[in-house]
Amino acid sequence: APNAGLPGARPVRAPRGTALTCKGWEQEAALRMLMNNLDPDVAERPDDLVVYGGTGRAARSWEAFDAIVAALRALEGDETLVVQSGKPVAVLRTHAAAPRVVIANSNLVPRFATWDEFRRLEQLGLTMYGQMTAGSWIYIGSQGIVQGTYETFAAVANRHFGGSLAGRLVLTAGLGGMGGAQTLAGTMNGAVVLGVEVDESRIDKRLATGYCDRKAHDLDEALAQVEHARRSGSALSVGLVGNAADVLPELVRRGVVPDVVTDQTSAHDMLHGYVPAGLTLAEAAALRVDDPAEYVRRSTASAVRHVAAMRALQKAGAVAFDYGNNIRTVAYDAGFAEAFEIPGFVPEYIRPLFCEGKGPFRWVALSGDPADIHRTDALALELFPHDHALRRWITLAREKIHFQGLPARICWLGQGDRARFGVALNDLVARGELSAPIVIGRDHLDTGSVASPFRETEAMRDGSDAIADWAILNALVNVASGASWVSFHHGGGVGIGNSLHAGQVTVADGSPLMRERLQRVLTNDPGMGVARHADAGYPEAIAAASRHGLNLPMR
Ligand code: NAD
Numbered sequence: 033a034p035n036a037g038l039p040g041a042r043p044v045r046a047p048r049g050t051a052l053t054c055k056g057w058e059q060e061a062a063l064r065m066l067m068n069n070l071d072p073d074v075a076e077r078p079d080d081l082v083v084y085g086g087t088g089r090a091a092r093s094w095e096a097f098d099a100i101v102a103a104l105r106a107l108e109g110d111e112t113l114v115v116q117s118g119k120p121v122a123v124l125r126t127h128a129a130a131p132r133v134v135i136a137n138s139n140l141v142p143r144f145a146t147w148d149e150f151r152r153l154e155q156l157g158l159t160m161y162g163q164m165t166a167g168s169w170i171y172i173g174s175q176g177i178v179q180g181t182y183e184t185f186a187a188v189a190n191r192h193f194g195g196s197l198a199g200r201l202v203l204t205a206g207l208g209g210m211g212g213a214q215t216l217a218g219t220m221n222g223a224v225v226l227g228v229e230v231d232e233s234r235i236d237k238r239l240a241t242g243y244c245d246r247k248a249h250d251l252d253e254a255l256a257q258v259e260h261a262r263r264s265g266s267a268l269s270v271g272l273v274g275n276a277a278d279v280l281p282e283l284v285r286r287g288v289v290p291d292v293v294t295d296q297t298s299a300h301d302m303l304h305g306y307v308p309a310g311l312t313l314a315e316a317a318a319l320r321v322d323d324p325a326e327y328v329r330r331s332t333a334s335a336v337r338h339v340a341a342m343r344a345l346q347k348a349g350a351v352a353f354d355y356g357n358n359i360r361t362v363a364y365d366a367g368f369a370e371a372f373e374i375p376g377f378v379p380e381y382i383r384p385l386f387c388e389g390k391g392p393f394r395w396v397a398l399s400g401d402p403a404d405i406h407r408t409d410a411l412a413l414e415l416f417p418h419d420h421a422l423r424r425w426i427t428l429a430r431e432k433i434h435f436q437g438l439p440a441r442i443c444w445l446g447q448g449d450r451a452r453f454g455v456a457l458n459d460l461v462a463r464g465e466l467s468a469p470i471v472i473g474r475d476h477l478d479t480g481s482v483a484s485p486f487r488e489t490e491a492m493r494d495g496s497d498a499i500a501d502w503a504i505l506n507a508l509v510n511v512a513s514g515a516s517w518v519s520f521h522h523g524g525g526v527g528i529g530n531s532l533h534a535g536q537v538t539v540a541d542g543s544p545l546m547r548e549r550l551q552r553v554l555t556n557d558p559g560m561g562v563a564r565h566a567d568a569g570y571p572e573a574i575a576a577a578s579r580h581g582l583n584l585p586m587r
Pocket of ligand 1: 206207208210296298299306307356
């Protein structure tokens with residue numbers, strides 16, 4: 033049914049330029065980033081206050097949005113606004129170096145942490161779903177997922193292929209909201225990518241935005257294109273219209289073995305996400321309504337064939353990994369015992385980065401002027417000349433990433449480098465080389481900020497997957513260090529009951545006080561990640577801790 037949005041819906045866009053609408057830049061930054069999250073160029077369903085990830089919201093209702101905006105406009109530089117699941121509930125006198133906003137979203141007492149109970153409470157107007165960067169006002173559009181996927185593929189290249197995916201074939205499926213980043217992130221790493229997608233309109237969308245190079249309807253045609261590119265060593269992405277549960281077993285039968293195989297079909301949801309083989313999209317949509325149980329029976333059977341084919345390709349020599357969509361669990365629960373022979377992407381490729389305090393570092397130009405981001409791109413290249421993956425990313429991102437909303441950039445930086453870069457950004461603002469302050473933040477998916485046993489903390493070395501103290505400590509440490517706003521959420525990408533995570537955002541306004549706060553926050557925030565992984569016994573983290581002089585009493 034057509035959706036007119038929640039009561040009070042209207043288009044929202046962040047102010048640009050240097051004129052303040054609040055009493056200071058920290059408050060102004062929070063206001064602009066809240067509004068930027070709801071910019072029609074950024075948000076998936078702005079009228080419903082939904083920013084991304086199903087129902088991840090920036091505010092609980094339009095009434096609450098208006099109240100947050102009014103509170104931020106009136107907020108003094110020694111006050112803190114308290115936000116409870118998207119609703120402003122108090123303004124307190126604190127001090128100048130304290131956060132201007134503290135936020136808690138979607139948290140439930142563990143015994144009650146189920147989707148059913150969450151939805152009941154949401155219906156009563158008592159909570160909202162905050163996802164990770166929706167309810168914490170630091171979403172920057174699809175650049176984040178492109179960069180995260182780029183980083184994963186770069187880690188795959190480093191581990192298995194001598195640092196480059198040139199001449200390598202990456203086979204994947206699912207080119208949707210997040211999965212559509214795979215084709216671009218793959219070619220940015222030099223790879224040939226074959227992406228199987230059952231819904232042709234999804235491929236067309238990726239072609240239109242330049243995320244995917246070509247479309248094919250026929251496997252022979254697609255294979256001819258990718259084999260040609262693979263031999264010539266040129267990067268190419270091809271979206272093949274088809275069902276992964278048909279195409280992958282056919283590749284196994286033909287003996288076509290890719291270098292890498294993964295998957296981002298929406299297998300976390302066997303009714304509304306994954307499409308069974310043997311049905312057209314229209315037939316699948318009809319069956320979903322007419323006989324949901326039969327739909328799930330068929331989609332599950334398809335996922336089993338799909339995962340079995342991934343496993344067969346792995347046995348034949350392909351590097352295989354699960355990309356956080358839960359498809360292994362589906363196949364395993366339906367009786368495919370070898371499903372977990374395919375490793376998850378975090379333990380395999382991301383955790384070594386987490387051990388160094390590396391994670392997604394992003395910044396946004398409050399001026400709205402792309403020239404400010406171009407100046408900061410140059411700064412990143414000046415400061416980190418030896419980081420090849422970062423160089424290639426920044427260079428390609430300048431060319432291929434279109435800004436959505438306020439201009440922004442993301443790259444992965446580790447312990448030491450985050451603080452150096454943040455302070456250097458503040459110095460640029462102080463020297464007047466940028467036209468307005470810069471907001472520095474990150475995803476909740478980061479080194480020390482999340483407890484999530486099916487994703488970020490899967491298969492921890494010491495078995496501490498479900499220990500959530502670390503995420504809470506991360507939020508507390510960010511408050512103590514003087515971040516501009518700090519958030520603590522439940523749910524996120526893996527859903528209610530499955531994760532707890534924290535975020536921080538800090539504003540480089542060029543002042544000496546913010547310089548000190550940035551130095552502290554950007555040292556202690558990733559530092560908690562190094563500490564968390566050192567505590568779990570990772571040698572890379574223990575080495576990083578001693579290299580950076582982190583004081584860990586029992587290490
Ligand atoms: P989406 O629903 O936007 O896209 C999924 C796509 O898969 C759709 O385009 C759909 O047509 C296609 N599809 C479904 N069944 C198929 C089949 N059998 N064969 C071929 N194509 C099929 O979802 P999304 O936002 O792109 O996310 C994809 C999955 O990745 C989700 O399960 C999500 O939870 C997961 N995810 C993981 C991470 C991570 O941890 N790295 C990040 C984001 C999303």
